[in-house]
Amino acid sequence: MPQLTFDTLIIGSGLAGLTLALNLAQNRKVGLITKRALLDGASGWAQGGIAATLSEEDSPEAHIHDTLVAGAGLCNEEVTRYVVENGPQAVQWLIEQGVPFTRDGGNGTGYHLTREGGHSVRRVIHAADATGKAVQLTLIERAHAHPNITVLEYHVAIDLITSAKLAGRIEPPCKKGNRCLGAYVLDSREGRVRTIAANNTVLATGGAGKVYLYTTNPDTATGDGIAMGWRAGCRIANMEFIQFHPTCLYHPHAKSFLISEAVRGEGGLLKLPDGTRFMPAHDERAELAPRDIVARAIDFEMKKRGLDCVYLDISHKPANFLKEHFPTIYQRCLEFGIDITKEPIPVVPAAHYTCGGVVTDWNGKTDLDNLYAIGETAHTGLHGANRLASNSLLECLVFGQAAARDIMQQTPEPLTALPQWDESRVTNADEEIVISHNWDELRRFMWSYVGIVRTTKRLQRAQHRINLLREEINEYYANFHVTNDLLELRNLVDTAGLIVQSAMLRHESRGLHYSKDYPDLLPEARDTVLKRGQ
Structure with a gap:
């Protein structure tokens, strides 16, 4: 298939990805890919709303305080302040897009604000009890109508293309250090792999709730962006903090x-x-x-x-x-x-929610040049050891806009012709049942051994099973044509491994991570940061 090219490739169509796309599209060519239809991600399932300091009874200091308390000492206070202080204008941007938030004239804002667990005041703006759906429908309509946004539904990212992986295979060779050049993407309806080149690539694929047997997440939440970022060499932080x-x-x-x-x-x-x-x-x-x-x-x-x-x-x-x-x-x-x-x-x-993810700065930049991560895929430092209710959509908005501003300051460069996906040495799978069995086994032992309450022995058992599954899945991946189910399973296993590895390194109980073997809180709060090769 011919190579596709964009100024910016966005992998994922939730609130973070759509916010970025719409803020870039004024003078950038944007490619937006999503595994299923645009509305099928976790953002559209969000019921509660968006936390922001909108009323006179509230203040940024109160919102910051509530976030820090919920985060159990691990929130980055400067990042938290940045997000909270940019919250009102981010919500105003949604209002300007036409999002039909529930009206109420009783608090001076013109909108009904509700209160959720961990909040000291009413500060959650919402659209009845289907806020995510209302927001997504509004932004999706605008994305479809924009001439500079190309939407590719039913396209599943396989892996990022980096200059390190292609060393000696591309002309002209990259003069910079290792950087992201685009991604290989499976068109799941045609069963063919596309090569997509871009000046910037953005991981906005959401979280990893489907690594567990019981989850509030949609089927698309398989840790794709986190796993791809890890395989490309990015640092991953605080994956032990899975919010139930x-x-x-x-x-x-x-x-x-x-x-x-x-x-x-x-x-x-x-x-x-x-x-x-x-x-x-x-x-x-x-x-x-x-x-x-x-x-x-x-x-x-x-x-x-x-x-x-x-x-x-x-x-x-x-x-x-x-x-x-x-x-x-x-x-x-x-x-x-x-x-x-x-x-x-x-x-x-x-x-319910993955508090850790790909390490980024305030603009959504990762360790890899030309690669960004935003939304639930990213670890920004906002959520700490436990996300405060309704701060997730807020983070999507603020960092989607921040990444857009950073990208807009760059001058697009001529794109490199990338090698096509090589399927010359693979065949059709002989037994698909292997994938479904491995998927079921993974989700069951993660629920049993790496759930709300953990022990070192349970984590060791999970780690042993993950290592066995990874070997089997990697062999399958190397020998057979890729499919949507195989790619998701591969990402789930890598993400599960990161969760378990992070949990084993934290010798305390803090926030969402509770260990019977280490029930006390350590005097100093530190992030768990994983780096390949360590």
Whole structure:
């Protein structure tokens, strides 16, 4: 297939990728690739909203304080201030794009603001209980209409193309140090591999929730950007901090359906099957404690009492209030025979957010020249050991805009002709069942051994199994044509290895990482930074 060329190639179509694309497209040629349709990423699933200091009762200092407290000593305070102070204008940009946030004239902003766990005031702007979908639909419409943005759906990135990998194979040779030249991408509908060259490449592929058996994430969240960045030589930080959302709907047919943090923010109470509240015994903030504390409390009560789930009850609120503020949750629960206006919602914790990722600076730059990472794929220093609710979409906006400003300051250079993808020594796979079995095994032992509560022995068991799976998968990758499932499995195994390696290096319990062998907090908070060859 002929080589495609762009000024900037963006891998991923969530809020971070779309924000960057729309801010670049005024005078840059942008290629935006996504594994499925544009709306299928995690951003579109976000229910709660975007945290920003918008009302007079709030302040940047309060938002910064809440973020630092949730982050358990590991947030980069300067980065946190940068994100918080740029939050209001980033939200204003979304409003200017036409995002239909829920209106309310009672707080001086013109918009309804809700409060979520870990926040000291109401500061989360939202579009009912489907904020991500409203934001994504608005930006997707603008991206499709822009002449400088080429959207390639059902295109799966295989690996980044770097000058180090192509040393001696390209003309003219790269004069700079190792840098990113583009990516090899599988057109999954045609089954053919495209070569894409770009002055800048951006990883915006989201997180890695699908490495676990139970997750609130969509099927696309397979750690692709993190794994590709690692294989290209980038540093990876704080992968042990996987946020488990406390309240995922517990029902055999309710795949990955999240019950928003805002339900607790508006008065929802967590209860045992007999109706007894339990959160006050675990934390003085009760249901409004940060997510790691609530998730561990639920995990503790379920294991202690042998429960399949606990219950989130907001039925004491007026029915009209619930239908107006949580229309998506109300309707979805009703489909499963649960009327949230009359009965509690069965919930369990589930893997939700990857706080670590590819190390970047304030502009989204990685260790590799011409390669950026933004959104959940990146480690910026904002989230520390535990992300504060609704700071994720905020990070996507702020760093999407920052990366755009940095790229716009550069002068595009002539692009190099890159070698085509070589399939001369591979054949069609003989048994696809190997992939599905390995996928299932990986997600099950990661849930059992590297979940909410960890031990050194469990981590060692997981590491041993990951090493065996990686050998098998790499052999499969070397001998057969690539497929979407194979590429995702390869990335999941690499990402799982990074999670386990990071967890084994942290000899304390902090934020989202809780180890029975190291239950105490070390006096100094340090990031876990991994580098290839170390």
